[in-house]
Amino acid sequence: MTVWNMRTAVFLWATLAFFLFLLIFYFHPKSYSGVLPYRTVSVVAQTAGPVTELDVINGQRVEAGDLLFRIENSSQKATLRQAEAELGTLAAAAIKAEDTLRVAQASVAQATATLDERSEELQDAVTLFERNVGSQDAVQKLEATVKVDEAKLEAAEAQVHLAQADISQTIPAQTKAAEAAIESAQAALIKTEVHSFTGGVVTQLSLSVGSPASTFVLSPAMVIIPDRPEGLPLRVIAGFSQVARAVLFEGMPAEIACDSNANLSFSNSVIPARVAFLQPAISSGQVVPGSKLLELGSVAERGSLLVYFELEHPEHEKIMLDGTGCVVQTYTTNLPGVSGHVIAATGIIKAVGLRLKVWGALISGVGLAGGGEH
Known part of the structure; x- marks a missing residue:
């Protein structure tokens, strides 16, 4: 018995084996x-500065909201104090504007009373002059006095309007701006504290106290496996x-x-x-925008x-x-x-x-x- 004599059986066996493996x-x-x-979650700082406090180590488990590290914040605190002082100044200015309004209203009342008195005197002088009892000089002097009193009344009323504008518009607008500055300063101060947004395990911690905090996502301070x-x-x-x-x-x-x-x-x-x-x-068939036209011959790998x-x-x-x-x-x-x-x-x-x-x-x-x- 030779392979040649068994060639038909060997061929059939090989064919069946091939189809079996193919199947x-x-x-x-x-x-x-x-x-x-x-x-993974890359942890980067939102503001630059040296690290003053590090609250985690490699392999430590953290929960959402846990403090990871702090950054030097003296400039942010100073900015916040300045904004708060500006708001306090505006509060004092609002009280002063109220007092100014009361003074201006009193000036209007006084100017009105004076003008009424001078107007009556002028009317009396005109009446006497028409009866040939009074003099024309007295009438002219009183007319000049009335005009001065009218100007004083207008000035007093302008002071009232100015104080009312300060109370209703200027100071509220400045107050909103000061409050926005405080919120901005508070937000900047909050950014000096980096907290975890997820629960997980800290790894690849590259920070130490005194080292600068990176704000680049490609150079994270640490990585959290959530x-x-x-x-x-x-x-x-x-x-x-x-x-x-x-x-x-x-x-x-x-x-x-x-x-x-x-x-x-x-x-x-x-x-x-x-x-x-x-x-x-x-994925290999994905086309992305670029400066060069797609060359299919370069896509060799399926x-x-x-x-x-x-x-x-x-x-x-x-x-x-x-x-x-x-x-x-x-x-x-x-x-x-x-x-x-x-x-x-x-x-x-x-x-x-x-x-x-x-x-x-x-x-x-x-x-x-x-x-x-x-």
Whole structure:
């Protein structure tokens, strides 16, 4: 018996093996690029100056509203005191304007009484002059006096109007401006105290007392890893080959093996999950505005199909480490008929292969990093 004599059987075996592997790898796609993404909060100061107080250390847990550090604030306090003093000056000016109004009103009353008296005297002098009893000089003098008294009355009334304008318009406007200056100074003073806006763990703390506080987001004073929002399911993302889109679907069962969960006891090393969402676009095809026209020949690398996975059992979320790398294995179970059951049954081969890979990663010590997408 030779290979030549068995050529038909060998050819048939090789053909069946090829189609079997094609069936397994096509209907049960795997990704080595799985990762548990998470966000970080960069903490930067809103004003410049040396740090005078540091209230946290690396690894410390903080809650929303906790003080992180303080910045030297003497100039902000001086500005606030100046604005408060200006407001106090305006309060005194308002009292003075009230007194000025009362004085002006008294002057108007006095000028009115004097004018009335001089007007009566003028009328009497005119009457006497018409009867040839009085003199024309007396009439002219009284007329001049009346005009002076009228001018004094107008001046007194102008003082009343000026005081009323100060009370109703000028001082209120200046008061609002002073109050706005106080609010601005208070806001500037508040900026010298940096508080946490979220609960989480402080890391990459680069400050010390006396060092200048950075206001650039690219050079943060520290980074906070925030807590996961309550009620929001944990999602693992993975990139698949674009040809896998034909078999991937929302609700598709999957298994996730992560580097941080691999252990000798094999407890929770492979975690069940399901496809939650398929991103409807490939990132490498994104066009952004620029000064150069798009050259498709320069886009040599094909982008991945981004898929989101949610864990089947929420209690597993507690053992997942943010940022861990994972291998994601999916299983096609939605095909009808006998052929669909056969294809679903072949998924056991990929399941066994995933577990062997975890064991191999433990033995080799290099982790679960694979050779690409399949």
